[in-house]
Amino acid sequence: MRSLLAANGRMGLEPFLRGGWQALGWVVGETLINVSTVLAMLLLAGRFTGVGPWSSTELFFMVGFVLVSRGLANIFSGRNVLMISRKIGRGQLDHVLVQPIPVWKALAAEGFSPFDLAATLVVGVGTLAWSVTALPRTHDALWFGALLLNVAGSACVIVAYQYLWGALAFWSPRGAEEVNSVSAAVVSDLSAYPLDAAPRAVLSTLVTVVPVGFIGWIPTRELLQTAHGPGVGVLAGPAAALTLAAITFAVFRRGLRRYERYGSGRYSDFGHRR
C-alpha cells in the first residue's frame, strides 16, 4: 500500500511543481476556498464571546477539528474519488476494475493527493492547535488519543457519507452526480456549526440521513465535555463512523454487483486521472 500511495502522491506532486506561480496560486486558492466555507463561524466566534453554550475558543476548536477532518478526507480522495458518482456514472470504474488490487485499495491510492490538496489540512491543524492551547483546561494523553480517534472517525463519516450518496450512480448515473454535488455542499456548509439550537426534527435529520452532526458538532462537544472528566460520549463519533461505513460498504458492494451485471453505457473520460 505504501508504494501505491507514494506513486499516486508523486502523480499529484509532478504537475503541481511544473510552474512556481501556478503552484502558489493553487495553494492560495485552495486555502481561500476551504477557509471561506467556515468563515461565517470564524467571524461569529471572533465577533461574539460565543454562540449558545459554546465559547469563541470552543467554536475555533470545532472549526479546526472540521478542517482537519475534511483535509484528511480530501488528501485521500482527490481526483474525483470523493465525488465517486462521477467515476461510477461515467463508466470510469472500468479503469479501477482492470487493476490487480481490491477496489477500495485502488480508489484510496488513486485519490491520494497529499501535496495539491493539503491546504485545508494545514489551516485546520493550525486552527486546532491554537484553540487547544487557548482552551481553559489541560488535556492528558488519553484526551489527545480521543481527539485523533474522533478526527479519523469524522473523516470516515465524510467519505462514507459521500460514497453512500455517490453510490446512487450505480442506479441513476446522471441524477447521482447532482445529488453528490449537493451532499458535498452540505458537508461544506453545515459541518462546522453548533447544532444545539436546531429543532428536534432538523436535528434528527442531521444525525441520520445527512449525518453532518457527526462530522463536527457531536465529536467536538463530547471532546470538550470529556475534558471535565471521563465520558463514553467521545466514542459516539467513531461509532457513527463505523455504522455509516458498514451501511455504505453494503450499498456500494450491491451497486458494484449491479455494475458488473449491466456495466456503464455512458463512458466518458472527463475528469479521469487528470
Add this chain to the structure above:
Amino acid sequence: MNATEADGTPTSDIVVELADVWKTYHQRQRPESLGETFRSLLRPTMKTIEALKGVSLEVRRGEMVAYAGPNGAGKSTTIKLLSGLMVPDRGSVRALGMSPAADRVEYVRRIAVVFGQRTELWWDHSIGASFRWKKATWGIPDDVYRDMLGQLSEQFELQPIWKTLARELSLGQRMRADLALALLHDPELILLDEPTLGLDVIARERMLDWIKHLNRRDRKTVLITSHNMADLERLDARVVMVHQGSVRFDGGFDDLRATVADRRVMTVSTDVLAAPALQGAELTRSDGTRHEYRFDASRVSVVRLLEELSSTCKVDDIQTSVASIDDVVSEVYQQLEKGTVHDLPAKALR
C-alpha cells in the same frame, strides 16, 4: 519448452472458453410527450437488447483471434466479459482457468486490456510517469520492469515520447504508448477492443504490425475486435464473426471468402457513356466511359463477359481483381439480414 514456444503455433491448451453465453441489456425508452414523461415515471418503457445470444468460443494458447462484426454485434460486450468488467446473464466465461469477474484481482494480473476509445495513461502526466505508476500498482519487480521497459521502449519507440504529456500526443502515439503500457507486466492474454479506431493509415499499419508481432514473435494469445475487416485480414488470424449477438462464422479468411462464392470485380474502359448490361454481372459504378462490374467467377467467366462487352462497344482496357474482404463481409451480412443464410456453406456458419 512447450509446443507454442517451439514452433510458434497454438497449443491445445484452451486459454479462453465461452460456453453458451447470453447477455441482455435493458434500455429505458425516453418519452416524447409530457404526458408520457409522467406515465413513464411509474411505468417506464424498456427496450431489451440481446447483446449476446448463446455465444460459445474457444481460444487456444498462442492463437490470434479476430473477433469481427458490425457495430452493436456484441464484440465489446464479449471483451468486457473477458476483462472481468461484467458477468454474463447465462452461460460460463472462463479464461486462464479462472472466472474473470470472480477471480478479478488474480486474473487481471495475467491479462492486458486495451480499449481503442479509452486510455490508461495519465492525461496531464508524462508517458514515463504512467509507466512508473503502473509498476507500483501492478507491483512489478524492479528487474522485470527494467527488462520489459527496455524491450517495449525499443519495440514501440517510446524514447521520443517518454517525457511528453499524454494529452500532447497524437492519437497514433497515444495508442502506441497505451499498448506498450498494457504489456508492461508481461501478460499472457491480450484483449484489444477496436485498437485501430480513428487511426490514420500509417498509424494503423504500424499498430497492426505490432499486434501481429506480439502473437508471432512473443507468442501471446490475442483476441482483437474490429469492425474493419481489412485490418483483421492483415493480421492473418482466425476470424470469428458475430452478428446480432451470435457467432455466425468461425474459420480463416479464405473460408470466409468461399462462403460468398468467388466474388470478382471487373473494371473496363470503353468508348460508351452508357454502361452495357452484362448477363451474370452487376454494374456497381460508372465514371464516364469507365464501368465497374461485380460478378461470381464460379458462375461466369471473364472471357464470356468480355465477349459480350466487345459485341456492344470498343474495350480499351480491362482490370479484374478479387473483391475486398469488406465487400465479402458486407455480402455475408446482407444474406444474414435477408435470412438467406441457408445459401451459405453450413460448415462455416454456426
